[in-house]
Amino acid sequence: MTIFHIRASVASLVLAASLGTVTASVTAVGPASAQPGRVHVSENFDSGVLPAGWRAIDGTWRVQNGRLYGTSASSSQNNKITFGAHLEHFRFEATVRFESVSASTRWAALGLDVPAGGATPWWIATMRSGTTAANGLEFAERTTGNTWNVTDTAAAPTAAGTGRDVQVAAEVHGSQARWFFAGREVLRTGSLRRSGTAGQALFVNGATVSFDNVRVTELAPSALIRPPGTPLTVIAHRGASAAAPENTLVAQDLARRGGADWIENDVQPSSDGVPFVLHDATVDRTTNGTGRIRALTSAQLKALDAGSWFAPQYAGVRMPTLAEQLADLRTRGGRLLLEIKGAHTRAEVSRIVSLVREQQMADRVLVQSFEVDVLRYTRELAPELPLGLLRSTLDANPVAISAQLGLAAYNPSSAALLTRPAVVADLHRAGIATMVWTVDTASAWQQLDSLGVDGVITNRPAELVAWNATH
The missing domain is CATH 2.60.120.560 (Exo-inulinase; domain 1)
Structure with a gap:
């Protein structure tokens, strides 16, 4: 499938064009067969x-x-x-x-x-x-x-x-x-x-x-791997979560306006099976409600205030469903690094995949998870969706597990990556990108940039965009 950062180098093949006077008989030229470098x-x-x-x-x-x-x-x-x-x-x-x-x-x-x-x-x-x-x-x-x-x-x-x-x-x-x-x-x-x-x-x-x-x-279909000399890909962690209530549409909009390349989210189902955008297993920390998300109906979740906990001006902000988030990105622009949070059944993953397809967002979504089974289900159900594996510690052989799962990206924590930074080059040689989480300081961005990391998941996307512009 086609996904995202741009390989700028192209072959120098030249197509000789015949010259003449244009006439009204010229008709539209249909899609050309793919020939990268032509x-x-x-x-x-x-x-x-x-x-x-x-x-x-x-x-x-x-x-x-x-x-x-x-x-x-x-x-x-x-x-x-x-x-x-x-x-x-x-x-x-x-x-x-x-x-x-x-x-x-x-x-x-x-x-x-x-x-x-x-x-x-x-x-x-x-x-x-x-x-x-x-x-x-x-x-x-x-x-x-x-x-x-x-x-x-x-x-x-x-x-x-x-x-x-x-x-x-x-x-x-x-x-x-x-x-x-x-x-x-x-x-x-x-x-x-x-x-x-x-x-x-x-x-x-x-x-x-x-x-x-x-x-x-x-050009060849773009890849997640960052070409030399280009900026770090900016991935907004739960939206612009340092400036607005996390995993809400207002946080998403701030991140988009700030220039983020991707929005990162967390998806879990309600008790009646509707995928909602929420990080924690419970609603206690980020809403005015209590209880496990999987024990609450979609109607109950929609009634909660998901903004007041962050600041008074966000009172009344609601927790979005995945469908609402995808629709906002489809109509207003943006790409989604969609984290399927925690264990999910194949049927639950199927509902998520169906929403991505219904919203015509398959070319703008990368699915990531800590759960290997979730990634396997996704690959079976939607082979067109690229996959990323989240890790808090590095696997013994990141390249091998990436090949086994058919990954487009291997996404470790910053601390984990720094224990063996050479894995970035190993992964790149295998055609696999690295998106590192969650990094909020200029000194750390500099370090990751020097290691060749492709993308950085951050709570401060606008600041990373500005840092990219000056470096």
Whole structure:
């Protein structure tokens, strides 16, 4: 299956493209067969004409002096030129130069999932000429109702301005994408909704923009293993649990807003079999109720206050069901490191798997547990879901047990890992990631980063995001 962090290295295979004038007869290009490393588009516009298969949908597009120029007369015109094939995993890069703009808020964009005919919905990675604004860079959807759904924003480290070339790129893996500005990763999203058929595009809004060195390279399905030189994956322990009541939707939202790559949770069933998000065996510590979660009905659990214990302003916050948590992540963005807490029967695991599938979240969930039987049940029931084994002490041979269970990740405590840090490299050689728990200090993050750990589970996700940005 396809999951998540990005291998940036690709082969240098070049696809020779025939050149010619685009015509109205160009039709949509369907999904291409998977060929990681293949360069699907490589265009420097030295031919002097629009490349074959490029379709100018609206606005003025011309090739001149070895560059492609697009002009949009006003901010109401989202002018686009479409090309390429549908790819689930790809890197889209270009040299972009704002020649003139009507205002610093005007923008150019890389179209990440755009039908050949330009119909909505489509997704873009946007760059304003005033890139240092808080929304200088964006991931956004143009909906079927012709409204904007802006899912993620960030400020670039420098201003694009006008008259200067900027190297930009987006790397896409299914619903995940990363935005690179001048060689630096500045923004991520987990909210793309892919069409399964649409290709790529270039956009201009309220500006004249020139493009050069446009390249689309197919990537291998992403892995959990962190490529060298990329940041630690940030995993929010029970959400932003240092800032909000743990395992609630408000903690999840704070973690998402803080830039966490994953939300980590704990799932257990009520007495009537509904999976709820709760860490402890009882509700005593984190609600105004008492008793074992498995002895309380879903109605009883839903009546409890799960916020007041943390701070008065969270009074009335409720314990979410797993279905509610998955629905929130599906609609608002995010990935889930789903811990099945404690012993579960095969039927109980089956209900959890069914919820993941019903919410169409199989490509954004990694199941982890301390319980080997739980992982075996999950693998039998849902072989598409990646698995992680939680450990408070290291196994004698982590690679062997990972192979036996079919793991994607081996997830020890920080203290356990530090007894034998060489296991990280051993696991990586076997294609297995390491996600370490639960680490909240900069000195410890530095140590784990130096060991090559892939992800860190932390109560302070926003702080780890900031630490990543400075290191």
